[in-house]
Every structure is written in C-alpha cells, then in structure tokens.
Amino acid sequence: MEAEAPFLLQFLVDWLNQILGKWIPINATIVMTWLVSIGIIILAIVACSSLKMIPKGAQNLLEILIEQVLQLMEGMMGQKKAKFFLPLMGTLALFILVSNLIGLVPGLKAPTGDWNTTIALALIVFILTHFFGIKGKGLIGYLKHFVGPIWWLAPLMVPIHFIGELAKPFSLSIRLFANMMSKHMALGCLALLIIIFSKKAILFAQTLFIPLFLPPVIMMLGVLTCLIQTFVFVFLAIVYISIAMEEEEH
Amino acid sequence: MDGAVWFFALSVLAAGVGIGIATIGPGIGQGIATSKAVEGVARQPEASGKIMTILILGLAFIESLVLYALVIALIILFGNPALTHIVGH
Amino acid sequence: MEGHGGVISISWQILLVELASFLILLFVLGKFLFKPITKLLENRSNQIKNTFETIEVEKQNIEKIKQDYQNQLNELNKKVGEIIQEATRKGDIQRQEIIAQSQKEANKLVERATAVIEKEKEKAILELKNQTAELSILAASKILERSIDESMAYQLVDDFIEGMNKETLH
Numbered sequence: 001m002e003a004e005a006p007f008l009l010q011f012l013v014d015w016l017n018q019i020l021g022k023w024i025p026i027n028a029t030i031v032m033t034w035l036v037s038i039g040i041i042i043l044a045i046v047a048c049s050s051l052k053m054i055p056k057g058a059q060n061l062l063e064i065l066i067e068q069v070l071q072l073m074e075g076m077m078g079q080k081k082a083k084f085f086l087p088l089m090g091t092l093a094l095f096i097l098v099s100n101l102i103g104l105v106p107g108l109k110a111p112t113g114d115w116n117t118t119i120a121l122a123l124i125v126f127i128l129t130h131f132f133g134i135k136g137k138g139l140i141g142y143l144k145h146f147v148g149p150i151w152w153l154a155p156l157m158v159p160i161h162f163i164g165e166l167a168k169p170f171s172l173s174i175r176l177f178a179n180m181m182s183k184h185m186a187l188g189c190l191a192l193l194i195i196i197f198s199k200k201a202i203l204f205a206q207t208l209f210i211p212l213f214l215p216p217v218i219m220m221l222g223v224l225t226c227l228i229q230t231f232v233f234v235f236l237a238i239v240y241i242s243i244a245m246e247e248e249e250h
Numbered sequence: 251m252d253g254a255v256w257f258f259a260l261s262v263l264a265a266g267v268g269i270g271i272a273t274i275g276p277g278i279g280q281g282i283a284t285s286k287a288v289e290g291v292a293r294q295p296e297a298s299g300k301i302m303t304i305l306i307l308g309l310a311f312i313e314s315l316v317l318y319a320l321v322i323a324l325i326i327l328f329g330n331p332a333l334t335h336i337v338g339h
Numbered sequence: 340m341e342g343h344g345g346v347i348s349i350s351w352q353i354l355l356v357e358l359a360s361f362l363i364l365l366f367v368l369g370k371f372l373f374k375p376i377t378k379l380l381e382n383r384s385n386q387i388k389n390t391f392e393t394i395e396v397e398k399q400n401i402e403k404i405k406q407d408y409q410n411q412l413n414e415l416n417k418k419v420g421e422i423i424q425e426a427t428r429k430g431d432i433q434r435q436e437i438i439a440q441s442q443k444e445a446n447k448l449v450e451r452a453t454a455v456i457e458k459e460k461e462k463a464i465l466e467l468k469n470q471t472a473e474l475s476i477l478a479a480s481k482i483l484e485r486s487i488d489e490s491m492a493y494q495l496v497d498d499f500i501e502g503m504n505k506e507t508l509h
Contacts, residue, residue, distance in 0.1 A: 024356055027356075030356050030357065037360060041364070041368065044367075044371050062372065063380075083377065087369040090372075090373055091361075094368070095361065119357075123354075174321055175313070175317055178317035228310070231306065325347050329348060
C-alpha cells in the first residue's frame with residue numbers, strides 16, 4: 001500500500017516533484033486534484049465561451065448540475081441566499097462528482113479517496129457554517145444556541161453541542177473518503193487476487209472468474225455510490241449552513 | 251511466536267471481526283428504513299421524490315456508522331499509531 | 340511526504356495544499372462559470388416570463404379581435420336579414436300592385452267587352468225587331484192582300500213589339 005500510484009501517475013508525480021518539490025509537497029492525491037481542477041476549468045471555459053439561450057453539449061451538462069444544486073438550495077434557504085451560496089455549492093458538487101468518477105478510471109486515483117482532501121472540503125464547510133452562523137445571529141445569539149433552552153442545563157448542553165458541531169465535519173469527511181477509498185480498495189484487492197492466482201496457476205478457470213468478473217459489478221455500484229455521495233455531501237453542507245443561519249428553530 | 255506476530259495476528263482478527271459486527275446494526279437499520287420508505291411510496295406514490303431524498307440521506311447517515319468502523323479497522327491494519335511503539339521499528 | 344503512513348494519514352501540508360487548490364478552483368469557477376451561467380439562467384427565466392406575458396397579451400388581443408369580428412358578423416347578418424325582408428316586402432307590394440293593375444285592366448277589358456256585347460245585342464235586337472216587323476208586315480200584307488200604309492204598319496208593329504217587350508223582355 002506504500003507506492004499505490006500507478007506508473008503514469010507516478011511519473012507525473014516525480015516530474016512535478018522535481019519542479020515544485022522545494023515549495024510544495026507533491027503527492028498522487030495533489031496531482032489528481034490539480035488534474036481534476038484543470039479539467040473542470042477547461043470544461044467551464046469551453047462551455048462558457050459560447051453560452052447560448054438554447055443549451056447544447058457541455059453547457060447543457062453544466063446547466064443540469066447547477067440547476068439541480070440551485071433547486072436543492074432554494075428549497076432549503078430561500079432564493080436570495082441560494083444565489084449567494086451557489087458558487088460554493090456548485091464548485092463542491094462539480095469537484096466531488098468529477099473526483100469520484102475519475103477514481104473509477106483504472107490507473108487514476110480519486111482525490112476524494114484521500115482523507116486530506118475530504119477534510120479540506122469539510123473544513124471549508126465547517127468554517128463557513130460558523131462564520132455565517134455568527135454573522136446571521138450575532139455572536140451572543142449564536143452562543144445562546146449552544147447553551148440550549150434551559151440555562152441551568154448549560155454545563156451538560158454546551159459540551160454536547162460542542163461535540164455535535166465537531167462531529168459534523170468529521171462525519172462529513174469520513175463518509176466521503178471512506179466510501180471512495182473502500183471501493184478503491186475492493187477493486188485493488190481483486191486486482192491483487194488476479195496477480196496471485198495467475199502466478200500460482202491453480203484452478204485457473206474457476207479462480208480467475210471471481211477477480212475478472214467482479215470488478216465490473218463493483219464499478220457499476222461505484223458509479224451509483226459516486227453520485228449518491230456527491231449528493232449527500234452537498235446536501236449536508238447546504239443543510240448545515242442553512243440551519244446555522246436560520247432563526248431560532250430547535 | 252514473538253510479540254510482533256501476535257500483535258499482527260490479533261490486529262487482523264480485530265479488524266475483520268470488528269467490521270463484521272459493525273455491519274450488523276446498520277444493515278438492520280437500513281433494511282428498516284428502506285422498508286418504511288417503500289411503504290410510504292406505496293401509500294403515496296406522488297411523494298416518491300421527497301421520500302427518496304430523505305431515504306438516501308438517512309441511509310448515508312446510517313452508512314457512516316459502518317464507515318467509522320471501517321476507518322478504525324484500517325487504522326488498526328495500516329496506520330496504528332502504537333505500532334512503532336510496540337514492534338520497535 | 341509521499342505514501343507516508345499508508346491509507347489513513349493526515350498531513351497538514353497536504354491538507355493545506357488541498358485547501359488552497361480548492362479555494363483557487365472556487366475562485367476561478369466563480370469567475371468563469373457561475374457568474375455567466377447565473378446571468379444566463381436569469382436572462383432565460385426573464386425571457387420565458389416575457390414570452391409568456393406577450394403570449395397572454397396576444398391571446399387577449401386575439402380574443403378581442405375575434406369578439407369584434409363576431410359582432411360585425413352578427414351585425415352584418417342582421418343587416419342582410421333586414422335587407423332581404425325589405426326586399427321581400429317591396430316585392431310583395433309590387434306584386435300586389437301588379438295584381439291590382441292587371442285586375443283593373445282585366446275589369447276594364449271585361450267592361451268594354453260587355454259594352455260591346457251589349458251594343459251588339461241591342462243592334463241585333465234592333466235588327467231582329469226590324470226584320471220581324473218587315474216579316475210581319477209582309478205576312479200581314481200577304482194575308483190581307485192589301486197594302487196598308489207602310490208607316491202605319493210600322494207603327495202597328497212597333498206598338499206590338501213594345502207591348503211584347505214590356506211583358507217578356509224585361
């Protein structure tokens with residue numbers, strides 16, 4: 001599990017390490033993140049270079065995604081706030097979706113399959129949640145939420161709320177990362193089985209059946225997981241931010 | 251067998267058994283959630299979109315329990331912080 | 340840093356790099372993707388709204404025009420009906436007039452014919468009377484074999500016929 005980056009990716013990592021290694025730590029994950037980012041930016045520029053009233057091609061694809069995210073947000077936090085948060089949520093959705101799906105390509109690694117990436121994403125959501133919570137309710141109003149409705153229960157309620165707030169980004173990051181990584185590992189283990197079985201060459205027909213025909217099934221499930229996890233991450237981010245901003249509710 | 255081998259064997263055992271146990275509860279929970287969602291859709295087919303959204307969200311929450319166990323199993327297997335302490339190198 | 344600690348590892352440097360790359364991506368996409376696309380979506384929804392409003396107005400206009408046409412058609416129909424009625428009435432009157440005229444003419448003709456017939460009748464009666472007188476005179480003269488004065492004879496016959504007329508003809 002040490003050098004898990006495949007050959008082409010490893011080559012890219014080494015090359016970038018030679019150039020940028022002095023200033024930034026270069027990793028397979030970081031290289032993949034950059035690749036995904038550049039891909040998304042190219043897609044965006046291609047789509048936006050010829051925006052038309054009647055969408056077509058790349059524009060249509062992006063519009064469907066953005067419209068979906070916008071619709072999701074409008075139901076949660078109203079039209080005005082939805083417009084404000086659209087760039088953040090749209091970028092999150094695009095980045096996570098493309099990152100998840102790129103992990104299914106053999107030879108490439110999903111950036112979201114690394115805990116560092118998902119922690120970074122969850123951290124952004126966490127910071128924005130509390131920033132807009134304080135901005136929306138004021139510092140005192142925001143802290144009041146931690147104390148709860150009954151003042152003498154504060155010693156009990158404050159730690160509970162505190163831990164609850166900390167658990168949000170934790171579970172958010174773990175959910176995405178573990179889903180992506182477990183799928184990646186399942187595929188990796190099956191690939192490992194192929195190597196082991198073919199080396200020993202015992203019962204070739206029966207034993208190779210499993211590692212050769214199971215990966216497509218896992219990949220099909222993987223596509224579903226990618227879409228659902230993207231939806232869940234973005235949805236939860238929207239829910240957290242809208243809950244932090246809205247007036248006294250619970 | 252020396253300590254390191256024992257440590258490795260027990261780690262593998264703990265990871266495997268831990269994941270196995272951890273999937274029981276969430277499995278039952280997801281089953282209950284799905285069955286209730288199906289009942290809801292059968293009773294009110296026009297609300298299927300909303301039910302679907304809530305169901306997926308709930309399943310994600312339930313699933314995260316297994317994922318905690320998975321993370322712990324992986325930590326036990328690959329990234330145990332006490333590993334260097336016990337084994338020595 | 341590479342491959343440090345296996346699958347599960349947190350290294351703050353990598354985390355920071357990830358954070359920075361995501362923020363850069365957010366910034367770039369916000370500038371190049373979300374601004375134009377939001378504007379486009381807004382424009383499109385506005386356009387659709389406008390189109391629908393225009394359609395609504397057009398629909399009302401069409402409805403109005405249709406109503407106008409209907410009214411005009413109704414009026415026209417009424418007028419045509421009136422004209423036809425008028426024409427019929429006039430025709431009727433004319434027919435009546437023509438009938439009356441021809442009736443009158445016919446009556447006149449009949450009258451004239453009657454007068455002619457009357458005259459002919461009178462003439463015939465006169466002739467008959469004369470002939471009868473002559474014949475009777477002839478007969479009487481033959482019978483009597485003596486000639487009476489012709490004027491006396493005529494006087495006699497006239498008296499006779501007059502007497503007969505008084506009894507029989509009238």
